[in-house]
Amino acid sequence: MSRVWNFSAGPAALPLPVLERAQRELLDWNGSSASVMEQSHRGKRFIAMAQQVEANLRELMSIPDDYVVLFEQGGATQHFAQIPMNLAREGDSADYILTGHWSEKAASEAAPYVRVNVAASSKADSYLHMPPRETWKLDPSASYVHIASNETIHGVEFHQIPDVGNVPLVADMSSDILSGPIDVRRFGLIYAGAQKNIGPSGLVLMIIRRDLLERPTRPMAKIFRYAEQAANDSMLNTPNTWGWYLAGLTFEWLRDNGGLTAMAECNRQKAELLYATIDGSGGFYHNPIDPPVRSRMNVPFTLQDSRLDAAFLQESEAAGLMALKGHKALGGMRASLYNAVPPEAVQALVDFMRDFARRHS
Numbered sequence: 227m228s229r230v231w232n233f234s235a236g237p238a239a240l241p242l243p244v245l246e247r248a249q250r251e252l253l254d255w256n257g258s259s260a261s262v263m264e265q266s267h268r269g270k271r272f273i274a275m276a277q278q279v280e281a282n283l284r285e286l287m288s289i290p291d292d293y294v295v296l297f298e299q300g301g302a303t304q305h306f307a308q309i310p311m312n313l314a315r316e317g318d319s320a321d322y323i324l325t326g327h328w329s330e331k332a333a334s335e336a337a338p339y340v341r342v343n344v345a346a347s348s349k350a351d352s353y354l355h356m357p358p359r360e361t362w363k364l365d366p367s368a369s370y371v372h373i374a375s376n377e378t379i380h381g382v383e384f385h386q387i388p389d390v391g392n393v394p395l396v397a398d399m400s401s402d403i404l405s406g407p408i409d410v411r412r413f414g415l416i417y418a419g420a421q422k423n424i425g426p427s428g429l430v431l432m433i434i435r436r437d438l439l440e441r442p443t444r445p446m447a448k449i450f451r452y453a454e455q456a457a458n459d460s461m462l463n464t465p466n467t468w469g470w471y472l473a474g475l476t477f478e479w480l481r482d483n484g485g486l487t488a489m490a491e492c493n494r495q496k497a498e499l500l501y502a503t504i505d506g507s508g509g510f511y512h513n514p515i516d517p518p519v520r521s522r523m524n525v526p527f528t529l530q531d532s533r534l535d536a537a538f539l540q541e542s543e544a545a546g547l548m549a550l551k552g553h554k555a556l557g558g559m560r561a562s563l564y565n566a567v568p569p570e571a572v573q574a575l576v577d578f579m580r581d582f583a584r585r586h587s
């Protein structure tokens with residue numbers, strides 16, 4: 227069976243060995259003669275797996291012991307709202323850095339629960355640059371500082387973790403988690419929807435410094451409270467068992483392929499090849515982002531002549547290159563180069579792009 231090269235922004239490509247293993251294990255998981263989806267999350271087998279998945283993630287990301295790991299639901303969007311519920315009291319403020327669609331959405335969804343202070347924004351510049359750190363108007367009494375480490379639609383990424391002093395840094399890493407090593411200690415809270423670099427949608431990974439769980443909050447139902455989730459091993463109610471299992475397979479795949487350092491190098495090479503092709507196309511293709519903050523994961527680009535867009539999409543699909551259509555907010559094209567997109571896929575993409583440009587110039 228031949229598979230397409232998948233450049234989807236999310237839900238996105240999963241590593242082929244992960245899919246193959248899930249397929250092999252589907253009908254008889256772990257000697258149970260049933261699939262993992264058909265078993266109680268309270269059963270011995272599932273609990274043992276969940277613990278192992280967490281241990282593997284801790285090792286991959288070198289997560290210190292004073293951080294808890296949660297496997298939540300609701301998508302990253304739900305946590306845009308739940309984070310201020312858990313980290314701020316009524317009337318408190320939080321600093322938001324706006325660098326694209328998702329950090330903007332995080333701020334607007336937080337607004338009912340915390341006074342949002344936009345400490346920096348590159349919106350006026352259509353999010354083509356990052357607001358320089360020295361221009362941020364941070365409030366030392368803020369409950370937290372929120373960033374989106376990678377903007378999936380606008381294609382900008384923090385390549386250095388900003389220093390925000392003693393205020394906890396909260397990062398939406400939905401689209402660049404596990405793409406390379408990071409120093410977890412620099413963050414108060416990391417969260418990521420699973421459907422890019424982790425597994426299927428419907429699962430949200432959270433890494434939270436334990437002391438933040440003790441903050442006084444407004445009254446709320448237990449189900450929304452991270453401290454309760456932590457006390458119940460993310461099983462206050464029925465978790466996304468299938469997503470948890472697949473995340474575990476992805477973590478093992480990462481470990482078996484050199485871990486996050488190897489992933490970072492591979493991701494760097496893939497992105498460099500694509501950006502070099504765009505920049506070297508004599509203007510046929512264009513990526514408008516300030517080069518030092520270009521995303522390694524999501525590469526938006528336009529064709530000089532947008533009348534060729536339809537042909538580009540049709541021909542690329544015929545060539546086995548899937549999901550290159552850009553987000554509707556920006557138009558044009560977008561190639562997402564997550565961990566599971568192999569270098570051969572990017573090579574096939576740039577070969578196609580060069581050929582297309584030659585034929586249509």
Ligand code: PMP
Pocket residue numbers: 236300301302303304328374376377378379398399400401419420
């Ligand atoms: N944050 C980022 C950076 C995203 O790319 C997305 C969407 N894929 C979201 C948040 C929202 O995620 P979800 O659809 O899981 O709520």
